[in-house]
Amino acid sequence: MSSFRPRPADYALWATSGVGVAGLAAAALGSQALELALWLVLLGLIAAAGYALRRHRRRSRSEAAWRDALFERSGISLWREDWTPVGKAIMALKKGGVHDIQAYFAAHPEEARALRRQVMIKDVNAFTVEMMGARSKADFIGSLDRILPDSDQTFDQWLIAFGRGDAFYRSETHIVRPDGAHLDCLFTAALPSSLEGFKDILVTALDITDYKALQASLVSAQTEAARASRITTVGALTASIAHEVNTPVASILANVQAALRWLRRAEPNLPEAEQALDRAVADAARTSQVIGRTRDFLSASPPSPQPVDLAETARIAAILIDRELRLHDTSIHLDAESGLPRVMADPIQMQQVLVNLMLNAVQAMREQPAPRDVTVTVRSDATAVTVSVADGGPGVPPAVRPRLFEPFASSKADGMGIGLAICRTSVEAAGGRIWLDEGQAPGATFHVSLPVATADQTFNP
Structure with a gap:
């Protein structure tokens, strides 16, 4: 025999029926019957409300379990952080008439460091533990200051984004793993619009260490290629000049050698030596012209x-x-x-x-x-x-x-x-x-x- 479980509609039907019965009883039996009928209506409404509350709680627990499962099983690093002290500080500054948050914390860096120590990491997902090479979540729970190195420049940017009232924050930074190694990460978060929202800020982190290393390698390769190109260009320039001047220089050498032979004879032949030197001078002039024209050619001169x-x-x-x-x-x-x-x-x-x-x-x-x-x-x-x-x-x-x-x-x-x-x-x-x-x-x-x-x-x- 199956058990009977009333539904919300049943409670509502009883309550509605109770109201109808109360009306009939009041007409036939008087005020005592009316009081009894009203009690029945009240009991029906209380039962319906209790059922609805229990169903809402079950649904809330189900949604919370679903969110927790999504948080844990996500293939990206997720952090839950409490920034309440920061929210209070920003609101106090703005209430006090400070609207240039960037200038304020630039003039008061110790206050920014103090706030950073008060930001608390409440939870991280399993992917974060794996990405950071940690033993467990316990390595992260606590102050954000433990994982951000002193060289970090992004915390001030968080403060500025809060001060501007930005809806989202994105930044690139490097964080310290438990083993002391540094990771380059890309962070993003939805920023709260009320103090209550600062209690639970969800931050996503993407490890871009390998990407940065690859980019550095590409830049190095491009630099080396540019250097090789410059060397090739210089080589081509040198080869061009050598190619163009080799012939007239060789002619100069031949004419000078001929002039020396004429002069070194037992009876020097001065006319022949003079002609050879004249040819050498003409060749030298042509060499100068070749060099000038080659320079103009390589410099794209008209x-x-x-x-x-x-x-x-x-x-x-x-x-x-x-x-x-x-x-x-x-x-x-x-x-x-x-x-x-x-x-x-x-x-x-x-x-x-x-x-x-x-x-x-x-x-x-x-x-x-x-x-x-x-x-x-x-x-x-x-x-x-x-x-x-x-x-x-x-x-x-x-x-x-x-x-x-x-x-x-x-x-x-x-x-x-x-x-x-x-x-x-x-x-x-x-x-x-x-x-x-x-x-x-x-x-x-x-x-x-x-x-x-x-x-x-x-x-x-």
Whole structure:
């Protein structure tokens, strides 16, 4: 036989019925019956209220148990703290007319330290115990001052946030583990709006120690990469200058050595020595121009275009590499049309472009059997003048061709990969283009094409 348990509705029904019975009894039996009926109504209401109170208590206990379970089982560090002394102090200061909380505690740091010692940690969850490497919650219960190092700067920010009436507080700080190790943590909390709320502030903490270490490693790697980039840039600059001045300096050396030989003969040949020294002086002047133009080029200074005769420029370039030609037993054959139109370009840059191309052609054939010939042709049409430099060497490997004009790309074992990159920049700065014949074998042919100067450009009053 099942037991009967009245429901709240039953109590309410009895109370309502009691009121109805009381009315009927009062009409039929008089005041004594009415008093009895009212007592029945009162008993029914008391029973209903008692049932509702017991149900509310059970629900409250259930909700509290649920909150406790959520607190303990959360996968993030949770702290319950009592900040009541801080709340009282802030309210007292504001009541006393102090509204700049930051300035006040900056002038009274000992008061801030005293308040920090009064903030109490009431509870932490299991995840906090694990994160902090502690034995139990007992390692944390007590003053907040125990886990915040003297170097902590965030407590004052808490005080300022309370003083401003902020709804939330977020900050990054480091705390001391029971074993003495420091953890970098990100804290956040909902801030109370009344003194009662200061009794139980829930604080979440996220361990970001590994993240900070990773960020530090990335910064270190970026710093090292920047340093390596600077070293590479300096290396490229040095290589560029060395590449550009090597040929005229070598020519200076050859002419000075020739002058010394003429002077040291039993009967010195002064005219020949004088000519050699004149050539050395001219080479030195060209070296100075090369250095100046290279500096302007690397500093992105605008070039100084003027009408240039590419045939004459090719002849000068061939003279400048005379020592390399003799060293490698190579001949240059210049084939230029007569009456070539001029182009607008920087003459020194164009001279260096052709010197680079001719030197590359000479060096490409140094392992070839004699005779070794470099052919330089200069042709024009209605819109452009084109200089072609051809050699009979092994050619450019297919793997190198796509990046041949990029910095540090070279088909030579001892090449720096700077010359052709500089050539392309110089030629394109003059509005022209440079390219390599595709699939030519044997040898390689480089072409430089520059637009013909207009009448207005060549006119020089």
